[in-house]
Amino acid sequence: MRFDIITILPCLFDSVFSGGILKRAIEKGLIQVQIHNLRNYTEDKHKQVDDRPFGGGQGMVMKAEPIFNAVEHIQEKKGSPVYLLSPQGKKFDSGKAKKWSEYEQIILVCGRYEGVDERVIRYLITDEISIGDYILSGGEYASLVIVDAVSRFIPGVVGKEESVQQDSFSKNLFDFPQYTRPRDFRGMKVPSVLFSGDHQKIGQWRREESLKKTWIRRPDLMDKDLSEEDKAILGKIKSEKKGKNHESDESC
């Protein structure tokens, strides 16, 4: 799996791949990350990557020509996807990360300034991709989010495969609460079930906590095809919550 990142600021990537899971993935040959300086694909002596917008207005716009040149040079197969990072794009999520982990090559084009010439969007890229409803100063930050999230789905990148399966979003449920030593921190105690040694009980508690957290925070994520057991747990959680609301109504 190879990520090709096209940017006008290659220095921003200097240290991000020099530690952690991504460093190990690169060393093991599970992923390759190539950073391409867009200026190397310009055709004028000033290596100009941006220009003023036609029609006037604020800021600068990234020129189409170097981006077309870069993608045409880097793309190994016609079908390899080319994504432009953009706040106007389709929202990136865990489903996309998993699907994209099956590609051999992904090209990520990082925008800057006011964005890129519309002809790049219409005639070159596969899709525009956003990492959230806010404005970043450049696509570089978004591209790193994507490289990290996609890489986690590549077998061998995360030491224990089960941790990826267990992560929030993998099964449309948030991960359960985690605790580590000490058992008692300033009077805040770890739930006793976790010391019971009863793995069935622990598993059930974790499942309940995952269902509860997801139902309270993000009911839209919840799988419509819940098992009968999960439906029963959820019914119990809902009635407990109703009871609590009722109690507080009375105390008001």
Ligand code: SAM
């Ligand atoms: N004027 C643009 C607009 O309103 O859509 C915003 C340009 S922004 C300052 C510069 C670049 O940062 C964009 O071209 C894009 O590559 C990147 N960017 C900003 N926000 C992003 C987001 N939420 N997701 C992905 N990329 C983003």
